[in-house]
Amino acid sequence: xxxxxxxxxxxxxxxxxxxxxxxxxxxxxxxxxxxxxxxxxxxxxxxxxxxxxxxxxxxxxxxxxxxxxxxxxxxxxxxxxxxxxxxxxxxxxxxxxxxxxxxxxxxxxxxxxxxxxxxxxxxxxxxxxxxxxxxxxxxxxxxxxxxxxxxxxxxxxxxxxxxxxxxxxxxxxxxxxxxxxxxxxxxxxxxxxxxxxxxxxxxxxxxxxxxxxxxxxxxxxxxxxxxxxxxxxxxxxxxxxxxxxxxxxxxxxxxxxxxxxxxxxxxxxxxxxxxxxxxxxxxxxxxxxxxxxxxxxxxxxxxxxxxxxxxxxxxxxxxxxxxxxxxxxxxx
Amino acid sequence: xxxxxxxxxxxxxxxxxxxxxxxxxxxxxxxxxxxxxxxxxxxxxxxxxxxxxxxxxxxxxxxxxxxxxxxxxxxxxxxxxxxxxxxxxxxxxxxxxxxxxxxxxxxxxxxxxxxxxxxxxxxxxxxxxxxxxxxxxxxxxxxxxxxxxxxxxxxxxxxxxxxxxxxxxxxxxxxxxxxxxxxxxxxxxxxxxxxxxxxxxxxxxxxxxxxxxxxxxxxxxxxxxxxxxxxxxxxxxxxxxxxxxxxxxxxxxxxxxxxxxxxxxxxxxxxxxxxxxxxxxxxxxxxxxxxxxxxxxxxxxxxxxxxxxxxxxxxxxxxxxxxxxxxxxxxx
Numbered sequence: 263x264x265x266x267x268x269x270x271x272x273x274x275x276x277x278x279x280x281x282x283x284x285x286x287x288x289x290x291x292x293x294x295x296x297x298x299x300x301x302x303x304x305x306x307x308x309x310x311x312x313x314x315x316x317x318x319x320x321x322x323x324x325x326x327x328x329x330x331x332x333x334x335x336x337x338x339x340x341x342x343x344x345x346x347x348x349x350x351x352x353x354x355x356x357x358x359x360x361x362x363x364x365x366x367x368x369x370x371x372x373x374x375x376x377x378x379x380x381x382x383x384x385x386x387x388x389x390x391x392x393x394x395x396x397x398x399x400x401x402x403x404x405x406x407x408x409x410x411x412x413x414x415x416x417x418x419x420x421x422x423x424x425x426x427x428x429x430x431x432x433x434x435x436x437x438x439x440x441x442x443x444x445x446x447x448x449x450x451x452x453x454x455x456x457x458x459x460x461x462x463x464x465x466x467x468x469x470x471x472x473x474x475x476x477x478x479x480x481x482x483x484x485x486x487x488x489x490x491x492x493x494x495x496x497x498x499x500x501x502x503x504x505x506x507x508x509x510x511x512x513x514x515x516x517x518x519x520x521x522x523x524x525x526x527x528x529x530x531x532x533x534x535x536x537x538x539x540x541x542x543x544x545x546x547x548x549x550x551x552x553x554x555x556x557x558x559x560x561x562x563x564x565x566x567x568x569x570x571x572x573x574x575x576x577x578x579x580x581x582x583x584x585x586x587x588x589x590x591x592x593x594x
Numbered sequence: 595x596x597x598x599x600x601x602x603x604x605x606x607x608x609x610x611x612x613x614x615x616x617x618x619x620x621x622x623x624x625x626x627x628x629x630x631x632x633x634x635x636x637x638x639x640x641x642x643x644x645x646x647x648x649x650x651x652x653x654x655x656x657x658x659x660x661x662x663x664x665x666x667x668x669x670x671x672x673x674x675x676x677x678x679x680x681x682x683x684x685x686x687x688x689x690x691x692x693x694x695x696x697x698x699x700x701x702x703x704x705x706x707x708x709x710x711x712x713x714x715x716x717x718x719x720x721x722x723x724x725x726x727x728x729x730x731x732x733x734x735x736x737x738x739x740x741x742x743x744x745x746x747x748x749x750x751x752x753x754x755x756x757x758x759x760x761x762x763x764x765x766x767x768x769x770x771x772x773x774x775x776x777x778x779x780x781x782x783x784x785x786x787x788x789x790x791x792x793x794x795x796x797x798x799x800x801x802x803x804x805x806x807x808x809x810x811x812x813x814x815x816x817x818x819x820x821x822x823x824x825x826x827x828x829x830x831x832x833x834x835x836x837x838x839x840x841x842x843x844x845x846x847x848x849x850x851x852x853x854x855x856x857x858x859x860x861x862x863x864x865x866x867x868x869x870x871x872x873x874x875x876x877x878x879x880x881x882x883x884x885x886x887x888x889x890x891x892x893x894x895x896x897x898x899x900x901x902x903x904x905x906x907x908x909x910x911x912x913x914x915x916x917x918x919x920x921x922x923x924x925x926x
Binding site for chain 1: 597598600601604605608609610612614615618619620621623624626636637638639640641642644645646676677679681683686690693694697698701705708710711712713714715716717718719720721723725727
């Protein structure tokens with residue numbers, strides 16, 4: 263339980279009931295009933311220079327990543343993204359083209375998904391700040407975090423841990439030193455995972471439309487912490503089998519060079535924007551058939567009675583829900 | 595035309611047509627078609643410490659004001675506000691109660707209007723940042739900026755200029771000195787106008803429902819600049835009669851003490867969050883009857899063929915659309 267989790271819990275106590283609000287603060291996105299009977303899914307994310315991204319980040323890349331982070335939240339709701347607002351705080355010495363480059367970066371992610379930029383705000387600010395509010399619609403069953411049952415299987419998309427390793431590598435590069443002996447294609451893979459994460463919008467939509475998941479979260483703070491959050495929302499415990507966690511060859515190689523266990527990056531790294539979701543055991547084959555057509559999806563464990571999240575191997579269980587990155591604490 | 599205006603113009607050129615978007619960037623709020631046939635009105639505003647508010651501002655007051663600024667944008671669209679997202683960037687040394695106090699401040703404005711807080715984001719940041727996205731629905735004719743015709747009358751709610759004078763006074767007080775000889779009730783009025791502006795939600799709703807206005811803008815950057823924007827959007831010129839501008843006794847008194855013409859604060863002060871709107875000449879009596887029941891509304895001029903905005907008196911016309919506060923340039 264992080265300071266942000268505590269903030270959300272205390273905030274929820276302050277809020278009056280509103281029958282129009284289907285899902286309030288604390289999930290990947292909020293859900294609001296539409297007059298037409300469906301629901302709007304709404305999310306927001308604020309990125310601060312030196313905290314959420316490295317100083318003097320390229321503005322196009324910054325915008326592209328900022329929209330991806332928001333798209334990932336809607337992906338975890340199985341929502342179809344539609345519109346966003348873009349607010350940019352920046353120093354005037356960056357010049358008038360700077361916010362346009364940020365906007366172009368967001369559009370490079372938005373346009374292929376038919377997502378429209380409809381407004382925003384500019385402000386002067388010593389640090390660069392990019393704040394986006396994104397919303398869309400849910401057409402079918404959505405996946406709030408609390409819908410799972412004991413025995414549900416846990417699946418993970420992609421290869422978490424690469425983004426944190428990529429950030430580590432980017433810092434090393436910006437400090438001047440070349441990365442030890444890491445193969446260029448491995449270095450490129452890790453840097454891309456950090457700089458240009460791929461939001462799992464299509465996967466979320468398909469899992470939602472086919473009613474294949476019981477709960478979902480996007481992995482932004484590490485698999486350990488986010489597995490704990492997913493399980494806690496349903497009053498359950500997440501059991502992750504250590505040998506099932508997907509480790510990319512690039513991550514494994516960088517771990518060897520850095521004398522670091524790649525599992526540390528996976529469990530506590532953050533910024534992956536992969537989907538962690540629960541599904542009934544009976545849906546396993548269907549989920550795996552979807553996965554085989556696009557982004558990789560790996561069965562990593564299950565939900566059980568209890569609380570927290572553990573990593574299980576032949577030596578027993580290790581509590582991992584306290585691991586991970588809290589954006590409130592930052593990582594500057 | 596400010597850097598922010600130029601940004602919006604260039605941004606609009608980058609955007610693809612989207613038939614779902616009724617009104618994109620550049621107005622007080624965006625309008626998006628709902629599946630049910632109505633429209634969603636959406637706005638956002640980012641406030642940065644030292645730029646948009648004084649350093650170490652009280653967090654409750656800060657949240658209350660930040661929501662008011664967004665409510666004012668929806669008021670200028672005649673929209674009924676419904677939901678908002680609240681993102682807060684702050685230094686951890688402020689403590690865990692700080693963002694809750696900001697949230698409580700927003701709720702003190704939201705709850706009486708049945709507006710619900712549905713989500714947000716926390717981030718670490720050296721400066722305090724409050725970014726809100728607010729949306730609501732329009733039930734009837736809305737007032738984008740471009741709907742007016744030559745001959746339409748210009749009306750102004752409240753007493754602009756007081757907020758800028760209040761900021762000036764607040765700076766003087768925080769510098770240690772007591773305000774010269776200003777009566778306490780006048781000082782209180784000016785400080786309140788800056789710290790706790792009253793968004794004109796009810797006025798905007800009534801003008802919209804009764805189809806009484808042809809165009810509207812909320813006065814956030816001074817009556818001069820915003821009158822120019824309103825007129826330009828319809829390809830017209832705003833003519834404001836100097837003797838009609840409403841000057842509150844508090845503003846007049848402070849102007850005497852500061853050896854400053856109160857019109858300077860009115861025309862170029864900013865942060866007023868009053869409504870400036872155009873209405874057909876035939877609607878004058880009805881508009882004035884609405885005004886007499888609540889917030890004061892003053893007839894200040896008319897729209898004519900031409901461009902820009904002028905202040906007219908017995909000596910002729912003075913161009914005023916270049917006056918005003920540009921939030922991109924800031925005022926720290």
